[in-house]
Amino acid sequence: MLMPQEQQQVAPVGGGRTMPSDVLGQSAVHVKRCPAGTGPPGSAYKRTRNGRGPVGLDCTPSCLSHESIRSTASFVQDSPALFSRPVTMAYKFPALTADQKKELSEIAQRIVANGKGILAADESVGTMGNRLQRINVENTEENRRQFREILFTVDNSVSQSIGGVILFHETLYQKDSQGKLFRNILKEKGIVVGIKLDQGTAPLAGTNKETTIQGLDGLSQRCAQYKKDGVDFGKWRAVLRIDNQCPSALAIQENANALARYASICQQNGLVPIVEPEVIPDGDHDMEHCQYVTEKVLAAVYKALNDHHVYLEGTLLKPNMVTAGHACTKKYTPEQVAMATVTALHRTVPAAVPGICFLSGGMSEEDATLNLNAINLCPLPKPWKLSFSYGRALQASALAAWGGKAANKKATQEAFMKRAVPMKVSPDNVHWVFENVALELNRKANCQAAKGKYTSMGSSGAASTQSLFTANYTY
Amino acid sequence: MPHSHPALSAEQKKELSDIALRIVAPGKGILAADESVGSMAKRLSQIGVENTEENRRLYRQVLFSADDRVKKCLGGVIFFHETLYQKDDSGVPFVRTVQDKGIVVGIKVDKGVVPLAGTDGETTTQGLDGLSERCAQYKKDGADFAKWRCVLKISERTPSALAILENANVLARYASICQQNGIVPIVEPEILPDGDHDLKRCQYVTEKVLAAVYKALSDHHVYLEGTLLKPNMVTPGHACPIKYSPEEVAMATVTALRRTVPPAVPGVTFLSGGQSEEEASLNLNAINRCPLPRPWALTFSYGRALQASALNAWRGQRDNAGAATEEFIKRAEVNGLAAQGKYEGSGDDGGAAAQSLYIANHAY
Numbered sequence: 001m002l003m004p005q006e007q008q009q010v011a012p013v014g015g016g017r018t019m020p021s022d023v024l025g026q027s028a029v030h031v032k033r034c035p036a037g038t039g040p041p042g043s044a045y046k047r048t049r050n051g052r053g054p055v056g057l058d059c060t061p062s063c064l065s066h067e068s069i070r071s072t073a074s075f076v077q078d079s080p081a082l083f084s085r086p087v088t089m090a091y092k093f094p095a096l097t098a099d100q101k102k103e104l105s106e107i108a109q110r111i112v113a114n115g116k117g118i119l120a121a122d123e124s125v126g127t128m129g130n131r132l133q134r135i136n137v138e139n140t141e142e143n144r145r146q147f148r149e150i151l152f153t154v155d156n157s158v159s160q161s162i163g164g165v166i167l168f169h170e171t172l173y174q175k176d177s178q179g180k181l182f183r184n185i186l187k188e189k190g191i192v193v194g195i196k197l198d199q200g201t202a203p204l205a206g207t208n209k210e211t212t213i214q215g216l217d218g219l220s221q222r223c224a225q226y227k228k229d230g231v232d233f234g235k236w237r238a239v240l241r242i243d244n245q246c247p248s249a250l251a252i253q254e255n256a257n258a259l260a261r262y263a264s265i266c267q268q269n270g271l272v273p274i275v276e277p278e279v280i281p282d283g284d285h286d287m288e289h290c291q292y293v294t295e296k297v298l299a300a301v302y303k304a305l306n307d308h309h310v311y312l313e314g315t316l317l318k319p320n321m322v323t324a325g326h327a328c329t330k331k332y333t334p335e336q337v338a339m340a341t342v343t344a345l346h347r348t349v350p351a352a353v354p355g356i357c358f359l360s361g362g363m364s365e366e367d368a369t370l371n372l373n374a375i376n377l378c379p380l381p382k383p384w385k386l387s388f389s390y391g392r393a394l395q396a397s398a399l400a401a402w403g404g405k406a407a408n409k410k411a412t413q414e415a416f417m418k419r420a421v422p423m424k425v426s427p428d429n430v431h432w433v434f435e436n437v438a439l440e441l442n443r444k445a446n447c448q449a450a451k452g453k454y455t456s457m458g459s460s461g462a463a464s465t466q467s468l469f470t471a472n473y474t475y
Numbered sequence: 476m477p478h479s480h481p482a483l484s485a486e487q488k489k490e491l492s493d494i495a496l497r498i499v500a501p502g503k504g505i506l507a508a509d510e511s512v513g514s515m516a517k518r519l520s521q522i523g524v525e526n527t528e529e530n531r532r533l534y535r536q537v538l539f540s541a542d543d544r545v546k547k548c549l550g551g552v553i554f555f556h557e558t559l560y561q562k563d564d565s566g567v568p569f570v571r572t573v574q575d576k577g578i579v580v581g582i583k584v585d586k587g588v589v590p591l592a593g594t595d596g597e598t599t600t601q602g603l604d605g606l607s608e609r610c611a612q613y614k615k616d617g618a619d620f621a622k623w624r625c626v627l628k629i630s631e632r633t634p635s636a637l638a639i640l641e642n643a644n645v646l647a648r649y650a651s652i653c654q655q656n657g658i659v660p661i662v663e664p665e666i667l668p669d670g671d672h673d674l675k676r677c678q679y680v681t682e683k684v685l686a687a688v689y690k691a692l693s694d695h696h697v698y699l700e701g702t703l704l705k706p707n708m709v710t711p712g713h714a715c716p717i718k719y720s721p722e723e724v725a726m727a728t729v730t731a732l733r734r735t736v737p738p739a740v741p742g743v744t745f746l747s748g749g750q751s752e753e754e755a756s757l758n759l760n761a762i763n764r765c766p767l768p769r770p771w772a773l774t775f776s777y778g779r780a781l782q783a784s785a786l787n788a789w790r791g792q793r794d795n796a797g798a799a800t801e802e803f804i805k806r807a808e809v810n811g812l813a814a815q816g817k818y819e820g821s822g823d824d825g826g827a828a829a830q831s832l833y834i835a836n837h838a839y
Contacts, residue, residue, distance in 0.1 A: 299693035306686035312734050343739075347699050351770050352733040381738050383770040 095309040096267060104314025105354070107232045107272045111192050111316065112355030116163030117388035118274075119420065120359075121148060121395070122196035122235065124168055131395075137404035145174045147402060151395070152176070152185050154413045154420075161421055164192040166235050166274075166389070172226070183230045194233035194274065195226050197262065201239060210251040213238050213258050216265070223269035233272040235318070235389075236262040240279045242293055242325065247279070252300045260304035267311055274357070274389070276318035277301050281361050283325035287332050291322045291340045291475060298348035312352040318389045319345070321358050321371055334367075338374035343475040346380055355385035360393035365419055368393035394419045482696040483654060491701025492741070494619045494659045498579050498703065499742030502811045503550030504775035505661075507746075508538055508782070509583035509622065511555055518782075524791035532561045537789055537799045538782070539563065539572050544804050546576050548811025553581040553622050553661075553776070559613070570617040581620040581661070582613045584649070588626055597638040600625045603648055610656035620659040622705065622776075623649045628667045629680050629712065639687045647691035654701055661744065661776070663705035664688050668748050670712035674719050678709045678727045678839060685735035699739040705776050706732075708745050708758055721761035728758075729765045729773075730839040742772035747780035752806055753821060755780035756813045763816030774814040781806045 096104070111118065123131060129139040137143055148171055165186055172195060175181050183193045197219065201211035213236065223234065238255035240247040255277060263273035277297050279290065298319065305312065322340040324332055332340075345356060358375075360368040368390055375386050398416035402408050483491070498505065510518060515534075516526040524530055535558050552573050559582060562568050570580050584606060588598035600623065610621065625642040627634040646662050653660035664684050666677065685706065692699065709727040711719055732743060745762075747755040755777055762773050775781075784806060789799035812818040 295693065299690055303686055303690040306682065306735065346770075347737050347739040348693070349737065350734050351736075351738055351768060352730070381770045383738050383768050 095264065096311055096314075100267070100270065101311050101314060103270060104267055104272050104311060107192060108314055108316055108354045111164040111233065111272070112357065112385040112387050113163060114160075115385075115387065116159075116161055117390070118164040118166060118194070118357050119151070119162050119394055120166045120235075120389050120391035121151065121171065122166040122168045122194075123391065124196070124200075125170070128168075131399060132404070135399055135403050137402075141170065143404060144170070146406065147399070148174065148182060149176045150402065150409050150412045151398065151416055152182050154417055156189050158417065158420055159189040159191050162191055163387075164194050164233060166194040166196055166233075167231075168196055172229060172231065187230060192232050193230055194235055195231045195271075196236075197222070197234040197266070198236040198238075204251060204254060207248050207251060208243060208245050210241065210246055210248060211239055212251070212254045216258065216261055219262065219265045220269060223266055223271050227270050231271065233274060233316070234262070234266045235274040235276060237276040237278055237318075240277065240293070240297055242279065242283050242285050242289065247293060247297065252297055253304075256297070256300040256304035259301060260308035260310060263305060263310045263315060264308045267314055272314055272316060273310075274316045274318050275301065275305070276359065278318075278359060278361070279320050281320070281323055281326050284327035284329070285325040286328050286330055287322060287324040287336065287340055288475075290320075290324065291344050294320065294322050294344045295347055298344065302348060302350060312350055313354060315353060317349060317353055317356045317384075318359055319356065320361055321363075321375070323361075323363075323371075326362060334370045334374035335378075337371050338378040339380075340475055341371075341375055342378045342380045342382060342386075345384075346382070349384065351383035353384050355387055357387045357389035360388070360390040363393060365393045365396055369419075482651065483698055483701075487654070487657065488698055488701060490657055491654055491659050491698060494579060495701055495703055495741045498550040498581075498620060498659070499744065499772040499774055500550055501772070502815050503548055504777070504810055504814050505551040505553060505581070505744050506538065506549055506781055506807070507553045507622075507776050507778035508535060508558065509553040509555040509581075510778065511583075511587075512557070518786060519791075522786055522790045528557065530791060531557070533791075533793070533796075534786070534789065535561065535569060536563050537785060537796050538803055539569050540796070541800050541804050541807070543576065545807050546578070548807045548814075549576075549578050550774075551579040551581050551620060551776075553583055553620075554618070555583055559616060559618065574617060579619050580617050581622055582618040583623075584609060584613070584621045584653075585623040591638060591641060594635055594638060595630065595632050597628070597633055597635060598626055599638070599641045599645055603645065603652070606649065606652045607656060610653055610658050614657050618658065620661060620703070621649075621653050622661040622663060624663040624665060624705075626665050626667060627680075627684060629670050629672050629676060634666070634680060634684065639684055643684070643687040643691035646688060647695035647697060650692060650697045650702060651695045654698055659701055659703065660697075661703045661705050662688060662692070663746065665705075665746055665748070666707050668707070668710055668713050671714035671716070672712040673715050673717055674709060674711045674723060674727050675839075677707075677711060678731050681707065681709050681728075681731045682734055685731065689735060689737060699737055700741060702740060704736060704740055704743045704771075705746055706743065707748055708750075708762070710748075710750075710758075713749065721757045722765075724758050725761035725765045726767070727839055728762055729767045729769060732771070733767060733769070736771065738770035740771050742774060744774050744776035747775070747777040750780055752780045752783050756806075756809050756818055757820065759810060760813035760816055760818040760820075763814060772814075775810045777806075777810065781810065 125139070125144075128144050132139045132143060152165070153176060167183070172183055172193075173181070176185060186193050197215055198213045199215035200213070202214045204210045204212055215236065226234070236259060238259050240251055240255060259275050259277060263275055266273035279294055279297055281290075305315070321337055322344050323337055324330060341358075349356065358372060363371065368388070372386070372388055376382075395416065397419060398412045401415040402412040512526070512531075515531050519526045519530060519534075524534075539552075540563065554569070558569060559580075560568070563572060573580055584602055585600045586602035587600065589601050591597045591599055602623065613621070623646060625646055627638055627642060642664060646664060650660035650662055666680055666684060668677075685704075692702070708724055709731050710724055711717060736743065745755075745759060750758065755775070759773070759775055763769075781803065785799045785803035788802045789795050809818055
């Protein structure tokens with residue numbers, strides 16, 4: 001029990017809050033920062049037990065194990081109601097300073113500026129093994145290094161369409177054949193360097209083979225080190241699947257929460273978090289079902305980000321497009337995919353998010369391009385940049401052209417540039433120029449230029465495509 | 476994850492979406508004339524008028540007899556139940572007068588606040604019982620949108636998680652029921668300006684409240700394109716010693732909305748709370764000049780801020796009706812301009828000088 005003299009000295013230390021005495025009817029309780037460290041220095045946050053409601057000062061009985069509260073345990077017994085639910089809306093603990101916010105916001109905007117997108121070159125060792133096996137190349141560190149070198153040493157013009165590259169840990173520290181670090185090569189091209197931060201899936205017991213993502217342990221220290229080593233953004237992939245009873249409420253809630261924790265920790269260390277809640281295309285469900293699930297998942301993600309005080313202007317979203325399952329017999333046009341996708345996004349993603357960079361999932365290079373193109377032509381309001389974060393869809397041809405042979409370097413680079421760099425379109429070409437694909441068509445100034453470019457491409461362009469969009473109230 | 480139970484058909488969605496877009500068409504906003512009998516008592520006593528049904532009818536007649544000038548600045552009018560069935564002096568129902576001007580008729584459907592036990596004076600709002608039947612009847616009687624007001628307050632310990640959760644949930648239930656009956660729900664989670672908290676505190680709380688509201692709407696399968704939001708602007712508490720400019724209010728407000736309100740929502744129609752007529756117009760104007768991208772319409776749903784001068788000019792005298800109506804039309808036109816960022820202020824220079832007063836939003 002706090003003695004009277006201790007009461008006088010009670011003052012917030014490291015951001016603790018003092019409960020006014022009239023609440024307890026007794027002397028004040030001083031609650032110090034939870035050493036479990038679930039919040040930034042100066043915060044006293046712990047997530048509410050049932051996962052609902054905003055994070056506030058919530059000392060549930062389970063966190064009474066630490067020192068500063070042990071001596072006041074008797075207060076808890078007398079006033080359990082006080083400690084069993086969030087008491088106040090603490091706001092005196094901003095997660096980020098104005099300067100931190102500014103830095104994060106600027107990094108995010110640089111990545112998606114002027115229609116640029118992201119090259120996802122962060123395949124883990126295991127995943128690279130799959131890719132290399134298909135072209136009969138041995139999965140050695142040197143082979144992985146060689147392939148990445150070929151990609152990263154392309155002409156500087158690549159930076160007109162690539163704003164960021166996501167690297168795997170190993171690649172961040174690799175060098176080209178002259179001994180120059182890959183990350184410096186990329187930075188010199190004006191490309192922002194990112195890092196995959198998650199550590200793969202872990203099963204959720206009691207579900208139909210659903211998973212969550214690991215990687216939170218020591219994440220803050222890892223982020224701090226990556227920041228020193230030249231990284232400015234992170235990526236974390238959560239996976240949800242559509243099946244009988246899937247995604248379950250638990251899977252949605254758990255993955256959204258893990259994403260929000262990761263995002264919060266990134267921002268504390270000056271890294272922009274790319275938030276990736278992938279609803280995978282496995283299954284025979286139709287596109288409408290995928291849209292429904294995507295909307296539920298994204299709503300949960302943004303509620304979790306809000307609960308965890310994540311600064312949305314300093315994040316990017318990497319979602320799946322809304323498509324039918326791989327095994328679905330019904331076929332959909334790019335315009336249908338676009339309408340369903342943008343409808344889902346505009347029902348769930350706040351305008352504060354600067355950019356949405358779609359993953360390509362299992363889509364072919366061509367489909368990934370056509371769909372992104374249709375998305376940018378979709379006549380719904382789109383206050384975020386709509387761009388790409390493609391792995392396979394940018395690298396498949398390059399990989400095939402390389403075949404593991406150094407002599408194929410030029411062909412490999414050409415194949416890569418063909419997917420990555422803006423191309424001129426001819427009026428006869430039904431496929432839109434990739435450059436226009438990545439340009440946004442919203443109210444901002446550069447949409448005039450984009451529109452101008454579209455109309456000059458010939459009448460087979462915008463008008464005919466527009467008519468392919470069914471009105472969105474059918475979605 | 477059931478999905479083969481869509482809440483609305485494509486036709487129902489289209490109807491709702493069309494109604495919502497008509498209400499917040501460019502340059503238009505809402506007249507909130509839905510004061511309950513009790514609220515009207517307060518208004519009328521301030522001008523020394525007895526609170527009878529006839530006086531209430533005469534007063535609303537002053538508003539609804541406004542000429543065609545209001546067509547361009549009013550997209551909707553919210554009625555109280557009694558008023559929905561009242562007529563003007565020549566026997567024409569108010570509903571028809573309003574509809575004939577191309578203005579959408581709305582109805583207040585909540586039944587007031589009730590306390591939440593175990594909280595520090597917090598409340599939820601009642602009115603769900605039989606709401607579906609009431610909505611069906613109102614729809615037949617000419618209403619195409621509804622309004623439901625929840626109230627939250629800022630203090631040392633509020634709003635609590637329970638208050639936020641419960642009010643968000645009841646708003647979502649109301650919204651769902653409205654849409655089933657072809658009525659566009661205006662969702663109003665008002666955070667009162669009472670208190671001495673600063674602008675940042677209000678912004679923080681507003682963001683938390685709105686995030687909870689939109690999560691609840693998603694959980695209840697509400698069709699966002701067929702709803703409207705009626706929030707408070709982000710302002711300091713009445714008793715806060717720090718003064719903020721309209722640009723600061725605008726920046727904090729738009730930032731909070733951008734972080735929480737999905738672009739699918741067609742319009743945000745601000746409540747005026749305790750703001751004066753001029754303040755409410757200046758703030759709305761600054762909001763529409765704010766340099767942040769704003770994917771929804773940002774307009775007004777004002778009660779007092781549209782009626783204060785008219786009420787004062789009327790003072791219960793038939794002879795004053797014309798002058799009172801003029802006062803009302805004046806405010807309606809001003810707010811129609813403010814909803815487009817075109818209001819130049821009551822004589823002082825607005826425009827260009829004010830733009831520079833917007834602080835970058837990473838400070839919010």
